[in-house]
Amino acid sequence: MQPKTAALQRLDWEEDGENRSARWRSESGNPPPKRLVIGHDQMTADHAYRLACEGTAILWRGDFQNARQLLQAIARRIDNKPRKAKKPAAEVSPVDAFNLHRLAQSQRGRTLAMLILPLDEQYAIPLRRAPDVKDACEEAYGPPDEASVVSLREVLGLIGAHEWRKKGVEIAALGERIHPYYGVFSPVRGEYIDLVANQPLPSRELAFEIGAGTGVLAALLAKRGVERVVATEVDARALACARENIARMGFQRQVEIVEADLFPAGRAPLIVCNPPWLPARPSSAIEHAIYDPESRMLRGFLDGLAAHLTPGGEGWLILSDFAEHLGLRTRAQLQEWIDAAGLKVDGRIDIKPHHPRAADKTDPLYAARSAEVTSLWRLVAA
Known part of the structure; x- marks a missing residue:
């Protein structure tokens, strides 16, 4: 036929x-x-x-x-x-x-x-x-x-x-379950959440989160006492997912999920972003949470950060160095982008991933996975 x-x-x-x-x-x-x-x-x-x-x-x-x-x-x-x-x-x-x-x-x-x-x-x-x-x-x-x-x-x-959506994913730092929608990246790798949970807040007045996803980081900032969180997202599924999770946890008075490409209007003393970690081309729509072609979101965040920070504010970039171990991006290149954006690194905390694939020697990418470190970069205007 x-x-x-x-x-x-x-x-x-x-x-x-x-x-x-x-x-x-x-x-x-x-x-x-x-x-x-x-x-x-x-x-x-x-x-x-x-x-x-x-x-x-x-x-x-x-x-x-x-x-x-x-x-x-x-x-x-x-x-x-x-x-x-x-x-x-x-x-x-x-x-x-x-x-x-x-x-x-x-x-x-x-x-x-x-x-x-x-x-x-x-x-x-x-x-x-x-x-x-x-x-x-x-x-x-x-x-x-x-x-x-x-x-x-x-x-x-x-x-x-x-x-997964019915059962949810237990987030220890929240003491809550996050319920991911189909096609929205599930927060199963908790190390990046722990970084945000443990870093001292520069302010509890206002925070922006760029790329809300399931809403897990916006919820965590609210739980930590940030009075107002504005989280942006462009994907329709992620917008609905984040809003439902925020409402389920009772944070809707503190957290606003808005449709925007990268930054919302205004400035904030804290801006958080966890972009896709690998600079490669997605082969399908649901891979956009993993692959960031030509590091567009990462570079967009860096390039716009200084203009959206209040004086003395901090930008928290959560990024794995997996791409560096794969040879897709170098640390020197990342530093060049930070410098070119008028930013400087005011500190960094690291954590090793705990997912099973990092210890699976049969994985063809084992060498890179076993060396991977996830970091929270504290960026400030230069």
């Missing part, structure tokens, strides 16, 4: 002698597949793997739980595929290791995305033993409207995100 695509948002195909059409959904930005076959419970994992590697999508009509097992089997075949002879690790630069890792992850994701499912007009999956995903889909896609098709991998991600 040779499906046709329309405006990269619809998938048209032929099935049982009929022409069919549905909306194509992909939060990763994958285009609709150009080739499609119908998959049933009798399909073998080897056959499915070959089709997926060729770029042929499998529209599943069998049992949902069998589809999950098939996806796992395809993943095992990808992970166990014999690799071409590689250069010794000592001959591979950190930048090359990072780029090869991203390429491998991207290829793996595209292959796994070839197993796709139907969703009806109410976000029900019309398959045997399928879970109820209506709430999870509404949280990611908005109100239901029309029948669609989506990769099983994405559906499982929606389910996981829905559970």
